[in-house]
Amino acid sequence: MNHQIYPPSQDLAALVECYWTLESPKEKTPEKNIIVPDGCMKMIFHYGDLYKQYSENGNCDFLPRCFVIGQLTRPLEVEPTGETGIFFVRFHPYGFLPFATIPIKEMENTAVSLEKLFGKDGKDIEKKILTAGSTSERIELMETFLLSRLIDTETIDHIVKSTVETILTANGQLSVDELSKQTNINRRQLVRKFSSTIGLSPKQLSKTIRLQATLKMLLNKKITSLVALAYQGEYYDQAHFIKDFKEFTGLTPKEFYGDDLKMSLIFDRTE
Known part of the structure; x- marks a missing residue:
């Protein structure tokens, strides 16, 4: 391919x-x-x-x-x-x-x-x-x-744009409350802006970016232990990590790891 x-x-x-x-x-x-x-x-x-x-x-x-x-x-x-x-x-x-x-x-x-x-x-x-x-x-x-x-x-709201950049820089590891404080805008208004501009809430985008960063670590074989991977991604615990992983891939990390992983990233992500 x-x-x-x-x-x-x-x-x-x-x-x-x-x-x-x-x-x-x-x-x-x-x-x-x-x-x-x-x-x-x-x-x-x-x-x-x-x-x-x-x-x-x-x-x-x-x-x-x-x-x-x-x-x-x-x-x-x-x-x-x-x-x-x-x-x-x-x-x-x-x-x-x-x-x-x-x-x-x-x-x-x-x-x-x-x-x-x-x-x-x-x-x-x-x-x-x-x-x-x-x-x-x-x-x-x-x-x-x-x-x-x-x-x-100028149709792109500058608050949304700067918040997305913050989420990407932090690999999705900031809470919505932290994002709200950094942008000096209340949580409800931030969620509304994201929904109309991106189609996702700040929480959904953060979860997505965090998992993508995790998948990239797996692909690059920088971390092979699931416990270490959950820790590196700053998940609350391994159960939380597995739950988010399955939500976005349909599989557990153990089921997903292998040839499918590489194909999925090549198919849907830049290096």
Whole structure:
């Protein structure tokens, strides 16, 4: 499996974290992959074969060829049906808001078609991205599309932006009360701002970022003991760590550790 990461232009860097591609040949025996919540919304184009998505009850359906995936609050289980070729636009946690045409919160755990979000313009960019001959051409097309729809970057609340940066710097280890004190804004107002701008509460985003940091430590094999991992992540205790881990991956740390771990991080996170 090959994945490549590309930076956005300076004009979009405040909203877009990166572009990246994921490619792999058809597998003889396709394996399910777990996509772990990471606090970022993504615009996704399947120029290869489609992926199946499995629901919590085990039923499956095909993901759309092109869509925006809203904030995930639970693991997403997918499976390739053939050759993989995917182009992603990965937004900062607050980065999709200036382009949204429906409330961010309504997109939670949902793949929303580009036609529903952008009408005819959505169908047009789908066709252009899918028929493009290279990643560089896709990035150029995507940047032109996004910049044409970017009316006002000031739609991002500066309190939300600074609080997200604080959460990321602290690896999600600060409580909402601590975040509220640092931003000098009451807890209820902070939660309301996050919900409308990001689609997650400060607590949800912090839990997501903390688990992502934990998964990265596992991937890098810096810590192999679950007790040490829970301690490093500043979880109250190992039981609390296991509970959060299972909430976002669907598995316990012991069940999740192995090849699935590496696949999940490559599929849904920059280095």
